[in-house]
Amino acid sequence: MFGFLYTRVYSLSLTMCVRSCFRSPRLQWVWRTAFLKHTQRRHQGSHRWTHLGGSTYRAVIFDMGGVLIPSPGRVAAEWEVQNRIPSGTILKALMEGGENGPWMRFMRAEITAEGFLREFGRLCSEMLKTTSVPVDSFFSLLTSERVAKQFPVMTEAITQIRAKGLQTAVLSNNFYLPNQKSFLPLDRKQFDVIVESCMEGICKPDPRIYKLCLERLGLQPSESIFLDDLGPNLKEAARLGIHTIKVNDPETAVKELEALLGFTLRVGVPNTRPVKKTMEIPKDSLQKYLKDLLGIQTTGPLELLQFDHGQSNPTYYIRLANRDLVLRKKPPGTLLPSAHAIEREFRIMKALANAGVPVPNVLDLCEDSSVIGTPFYVMEYCPGLIYKDPSLPGLEPSHRRAIYTAMNTVLCKIHSVDLQAVGLEDYGKQGDYIPRQVRTWVKQYRASETSTIPAMERLIEWLPLHLPRQQRTTVVHGDFRLDNLVFHPEEPEVLAVLDWELSTLGDPLADVAYSCLAHYLPSSFPVLRGQASSTYAEQTGKLTEFVSNLAWDFAVKEGFRVFKEMPFTNPLTRSYHTWARPQSQWCPTGSRSYSSVPEASPAHTSRGGLVISPESLSPPVRELYHRLKHFMEQRVYPAEPELQSHQASAARWSPSPLIEDLKEKAKAEGLWNLFLPLEADPEKKYGAGLTNMEYAHLCELMGTSLYAPEVCNCSAPDTGNMELLVRYGTEAQKARWLIPLLEGKARSCFAMTEPQVASSDATNIEASIREEDSFYVINGHKWWITGILDPRCQLCVFMGKTDPHALRHRQQSVLLVPMDTPGIKIIRPLTVYGLEDAPGGHGEVRFEHVRVPKENMVLGPGRGFEIAQGRLGPGRIHHCMRLIGFSERALALMKARVKSRVAFGKPLVEQGTVLADIAQSRVEIEQARLLVLRAAHLMDLAGNKAAALDIAMIKMVAPSMASRVIDRAIQAFGAAGLSSDYPLAQFFTWARALRFADGPDEVHRATVAKLELKHRI
């Protein structure tokens, strides 16, 4: 109750600020960022932690075969019958050899599918003493779509588990198929973490694989439940302290899991559960009453469930004779006179239904306590969706907008009701609503006060002095929030507004302010979850001091100061920083807040805050990050020497077969096309759907190797060109160029720079694009065209002038030029500090009467400048992300080197200058990374244009920072640092080259200075 009261005081301070809030969308995230910082939990794995319904478990880990899908043993039994093979042969052969048998080696990817089938077939033949056993057909059956289907009961259970905020994982002994993809016939989106033995090279029951899974979940063993069908796997899990469930049959296992978790795993009537013993009501008399009320003669049994919400006024679901009903009653015992007034709820819903406000259809108010022990009322059950998490995870931005628009629309309807017409003039006192509320809450707070809270004292003084002058009187819902609304399952339409317990006549701004709370509090905040319930009251009460500070800050600092001084349109506002604030009880001392996002949802929700550590990414992206890291360690770094020697060999102008092989592997592991920003590809049609900020962490990791970006199809200039096609290409252009690029079958180049003009000023470009019948004819001289020498290069994105007499920025156009068009003459490969960068190279090239069909024009004549800006924004910041990766690798190499190298009697690391260099490098990397992340974050939040300053700043900072860090590493290495035995020399070369290739430093400086002068006077 105490916390509940406080919520009201807090909401009032929001009421004071509400006009400002509406005028400043930015303010919402300023505040959220500041607040979230406060609430960051120490435990990195605590995502989605508040919905747990009292259970201490935070994740459920599933084995795959035998738990989610049929076990190989069961499939084998079916196959043996079909093929007249003695029963048990396959199982015996699978177990043969134990740890070192073909099956376990196959699970650890030590042998291929072909190798396994060969050995396995031989084993079976030996056992049966026949010439051949058709094990291929067993394998086909095992992996067939017909058999490898997830049990629906498990799908339901997973949905319910995730809806309750727990994480889910698969921990499977699994194998690679002949196509090099792992056998995972599951919807990956169902899981936060997927750990497969073939990818890790470790099988259950090896304890390391369980630990790996827990580490990725960010949990302790005791916080998770593990389901497997095999005793030894469960035994090891239990030994580690994980709670286990043996799965003999999925249905029974789900029941056992339900009992452990304490909530239903069946999708029945949403948000209900069996009636608790203490909440039972007499069914017989209720059935009799309902029969009379509904005029039914015969009925089947009355089905009764209890809603999760609404312990204040207990609420039940009833099914009787095909009628779905809801009963809401007063709680038992002695009640305060004005509390739990269900009669008022009944009255207002009846009145509002007549005024066109969507409310459940109320049927009857029964004030006769002899029926079920207390008065109650009955209404029709309104099926639909209730969104529990105000951040609406998993929905597209446009859908989220529509949901909130519908919410606002219905609130307007409530506030527009004509009180007289619906007979509600006496539903509450008229006028003076907010002062009265403040007085009441202060009185109630004082009555339950246990110690002095300074911020609360300040608020109590401050609020009466800052009340809104003008007040309207309308119906006020009093608890207007998203999870009190029932939505249409397919349309963004509110079907019913629920829970009118706190409704009265008052100032409509109170509802507006209260509904805005969700924008400022993280969805994990307990106040938002059933705040009026006793379950949360104690927990919420503990938060009082914390919330007092929050409300005080909001009222006096953010609500007014930030808005007044920092209008949204000013790109130089500093409001997006992650604030370092004192630790609170909600953020235990000693923990380091890496992210302003305490709770990550299955969808990519990092949009709300600046995530500065990969460990704070949402679980699926974090899992992707770890998968990439593992791939880098297992596949990419070990391949570097061979890839480098290919680049120095006579065959260097042909692509390395090893790169092609690694590309296939990366594709199979889902580490492909990660670069395309969610904002350019909101439906994730083409890419992985990461935000720029999420990608920043992955791109940095790829940047630690010169080869990884290409391996993962994330390398320049293809990335920029693909984004250009996604953003501006026609469907025909996409089909012809984008698809092969996305598949990694083709490569491309971007031709803008010209030797005869200063190309850092793109308006200088002279190449001509002339119309001739249904063609454009190109003439021009270009150089530094990266990738043009690659035999796989099929597309040249060409920039030239269609109209030299048009306005300066309307002269250029972009044409898609097939590389096999006659007239393209490559003159020579240029070198960077002597490096050719084969097979793509950097070419000097002439375009002589190159005829290109008119439909190859992008967007239209004169739009080239606009396109180049769009293309180069995100693409260029990718270079900065990679430069952080270069620098991290250089520093790591340097640290290892100076620890092992001894000069003048002691390791180099003991030299003060070396220590100073290491420290300097660490500081510079961290500074630059923060700037990269901030630019990426702003691009996500406000778009590339609004982030122009941050993009320019990081382009100014990152290449020279990387050059300095790499140079220090080279120095520490001695002469070896200059050799090709280490990647340092190449890193240095590319970091230096990027001070031109990404536009000269001076141009970025000019941009920063221009914006600084424009907005900072």
Ligand SMILES: Cc1cc2nc3c(=O)[nH]c(=O)nc-3n(C[C@H](O)[C@H](O)[C@H](O)COP(=O)(O)OP(=O)(O)OC[C@H]3O[C@@H](n4cnc5c(N)ncnc54)[C@H](O)[C@@H]3O)c2cc1C
């Ligand atoms: C490795 C590499 C790869 C490249 N890949 C491509 C590619 O794929 N496609 C492509 O079209 N181009 C590419 N380029 C070219 C690159 O984009 C240009 O080099 C760059 O835009 C600069 O143009 P410029 O060389 O003509 O220098 P110029 O424009 O001649 O400038 C020379 C110098 O003038 C100074 N300067 C310029 N403007 C200002 C200013 N406003 N204030 C103060 N000083 C200034 C700077 O010091 C600058 O370095 C690549 C370059 C490199 C090194």
